[in-house]
Amino acid sequence: MQVASRIRQIPPSATLALNAKANQLKAQGVDIVNFGVGEPDFETPDNIREAAIRAIKEGFTRYTPVGGIPELKEAIIQKFQADYGLAYQPSEILVSCGGKHGLYNLFQILFEPGDEVVIPCPFWVSYVPMAMLAEAVPVLIPTRQESGFKLTAAELKARLTPRTKALVLNSPSNPTGGVYTRKELEDLGQVVLEHGLYVISDDIYDKILFDGAKFVNIAMLDPELKARTFVLNGVSKTYAMTGWRIGYLAGAAAGIAAATNLQSQSTSNPSSISQKAAVEALKGPQEAVAAMVAEFAWRRDDILKRTLEIPGVTSTKPGGAFYLFPNFSAYYGKLKPAPGQSNSQALADYLLTEARLAAVPGNEFGEDNCLRFSYATSRERIATGLSRIKEALEKLGK
Numbered sequence: 504m505q506v507a508s509r510i511r512q513i514p515p516s517a518t519l520a521l522n523a524k525a526n527q528l529k530a531q532g533v534d535i536v537n538f539g540v541g542e543p544d545f546e547t548p549d550n551i552r553e554a555a556i557r558a559i560k561e562g563f564t565r566y567t568p569v570g571g572i573p574e575l576k577e578a579i580i581q582k583f584q585a586d587y588g589l590a591y592q593p594s595e596i597l598v599s600c601g602g603k604h605g606l607y608n609l610f611q612i613l614f615e616p617g618d619e620v621v622i623p624c625p626f627w628v629s630y631v632p633m634a635m636l637a638e639a640v641p642v643l644i645p646t647r648q649e650s651g652f653k654l655t656a657a658e659l660k661a662r663l664t665p666r667t668k669a670l671v672l673n674s675p676s677n678p679t680g681g682v683y684t685r686k687e688l689e690d691l692g693q694v695v696l697e698h699g700l701y702v703i704s705d706d707i708y709d710k711i712l713f714d715g716a717k718f719v720n721i722a723m724l725d726p727e728l729k730a731r732t733f734v735l736n737g738v739s740k741t742y743a744m745t746g747w748r749i750g751y752l753a754g755a756a757a758g759i760a761a762a763t764n765l766q767s768q769s770t771s772n773p774s775s776i777s778q779k780a781a782v783e784a785l786k787g788p789q790e791a792v793a794a795m796v797a798e799f800a801w802r803r804d805d806i807l808k809r810t811l812e813i814p815g816v817t818s819t820k821p822g823g824a825f826y827l828f829p830n831f832s833a834y835y836g837k838l839k840p841a842p843g844q845s846n847s848q849a850l851a852d853y854l855l856t857e858a859r860l861a862a863v864p865g866n867e868f869g870e871d872n873c874l875r876f877s878y879a880t881s882r883e884r885i886a887t888g889l890s891r892i893k894e895a896l897e898k899l900g901k
Contacts, residue, residue: 513632521851525861536888538876539861541677541826543743545798547780548791551742554783558776567772570763571598571751575778578785579751587723589734594756597763598781600773602707602737602750607633608762609703609733609752614639618668620703623654624869625828627677627705631869642667643869648830651819652679652870656690663698670695672721673705675712678868678875679828680803680821682712688721692728695721702732707750708824710741710792713800716822733758740824741792742784747777799825802878802885809889810876813896825879828865832872837899847871857898858891 521539529535558564570576576596583589599605606629614620616638622630624645634641644662646652659670670691674683683691695702704720712718722732737750752762772778803820806827810818815833831850840849847864851874854860865873878885 509636513635521861521863533859535859535861536884537861538888539863541877542745542879544879545743545795547743550787551780551784555776555780558779563775563779567775569767569772572778575782578782582785589722591753595753595759597752597759598773599750600770601748602735602739603629605735605750605752608765610634610637611765612758612761613669617666619664619666621670625652625678626869627673628867630671648819651681653681653683653687656694659691660694669701669703671703675708675823677824678826679819680824680826682716682822685719689724692721692724696727704732704734706734706736707740711796711799712823713803738781738784747780749773749777749781806878806885813893825877827876828873830872831874834896834899845871847874854892854895858895860888860891
């Protein structure tokens, strides 16, 4: 069978493929420490699960409006207003089947063939394939470890062309955990307004912040920037609801209407039961979120300390999310990559075999010097994993 060319050009999700490989080894009885998967290891809070059970018992199991039930849209609107001072109308909100689905819808309705979308490197692995599927041109701008892997206004301005239509911003970042400051966003916002760009603000980790940091996105800075920004969020990361598949998109009514129309011809509505659970997540008690974030902060400090104890390894300090993105390039000269394999892929394969540890190679995020570690796992597994990495790297030098 000849698969359509637009599908042949995109790779499978590297993180999901790695997780599948690690699970396969685990099924064979191999003890794998998995730093690969990007989902909280906590249970969904009880009050949220109970809301879903109530929905089932009350028969809330049929089709809903394509773009989300009014009750959930109102909860999302209240969240934006209370947390960030952003005012939206129901016509400016779309609920989708997970954050990834919301982004896919947005890429499809924003871009014409040949439009350029700026994506800072390192980037979440799905941005580039989404741009390609929309027949847009991903313009990848490398950022520097020394500046926390954050895009500067000068770097953005230098790569703009008459075909540049949008900028993708992800803060806190997957894979680096980097968090943009208000000043950094203000500088980028000035370039956005000068050149009439749209901004895709991926805020899925907005509640997972450390060291007293306060969340800010570019839409919060100025009414003109808000009018040009589409904000993506969801319940997956904040409330440990990855399998519930509820994301949401906020932005200009015309864009939301177009994305809703697209969704009507693909998935239709998100799960009715999950929507009821999401209402409870947003409007119910938030103590479980604070507890999860406090635990992530402890793990961040621990995994960073243990990683930096490995000779030759460097890393930025994550300000949010639950990822570490350390630089292992000092060891690349000791590896023997297979034909067509990048250095980070070779190191990830070596660690999976030698250390029984799964980590995502950095080339999948546009930065081959690094590996991505997810510390959404227990304290014990973090300690075990770093001990195994250290031993495996010591063997490379022998």
